Amino acid sequence: MAGNARDPGVxxxxxxxxxxxxxxxxxxxxxxxxxxxxxELPIATAHRMVRELVEWGALVRAEDGRYVVGRRLWKLGLLAPDQSDLREIASPFLHDIYGATLATVHLAIRDGDEVLYLDRLAGHASVPAVSRVGARLPLHATGVGKVLLAYAPREVHDRVLRTLTRITPYTVTRPAQLESELRRVHRDGYAQTVEEMTLGACSVAVPIRGGDEDVLAALGIVVPRIGRDRARLVAALHVAAQGIGRSLRPA
Structure with missing residues (x-):
């Protein structure tokens, strides 16, 4: 960082x-x-400033005593043009999917080695879900995450595959199996999970592409089971993702 925070002139x-x-x-x-x-601050100075950041909502003290970024900073981050534009443009398409399925719908981007949820419409079905707006979840255990991982830079891909943690008994933790699934995302245009993040919750997700065909985000849906509905769900997601992508392109 520029300068030393201990310097009285800072x-x-x-x-x-x-x-x-x-x-x-x-x-x-x-x-x-x-x-x-x-x-690079004295512990007493850091303590005082961290307390002020907590009071303002920029930080939150977790149960284990560590500090995490608070929702107030997250809300400010959503005002950044790229994320706010994406959420605003995607919103009617998310509502269309929700109206047709009454299932939980997600809009997500990759943030480092995790999925960052930009928007979420909660479904009527009693499907357990740990996602929420602003939440970060593992790339390898979520439908939107697998889509984003499939198109992530090689260094991200390699890091994630070296640290595949088991979240439920059904989480894919074998790199070769996940590699195969990521290849299918490129081939078939969608990813799916079956109780990999939460027991009782399955997901299907597709990529959202920008004008240069780069994958900017992922659009997903969470349901109790996929079964015969997969083709219908994938088709609905693709229509919405294409609509979002077209809307993101400059006129």
């Missing part, structure tokens, strides 16, 4: 930003000591 704002700058995709939950060390 502004309070710079010290607060230094604390927030310690967080990244590899360090999303930090102790007070880790924050102080990362921001």
């Amino acid at each position: 502004s309070v704002a710079a010290r607060l930003l230094a604390l927030l700058g310690v967080f990244d995709e590899k360090a999303s939950a930090l102790t007070l000591t880790e924050l102080a060390d990362g921001a």
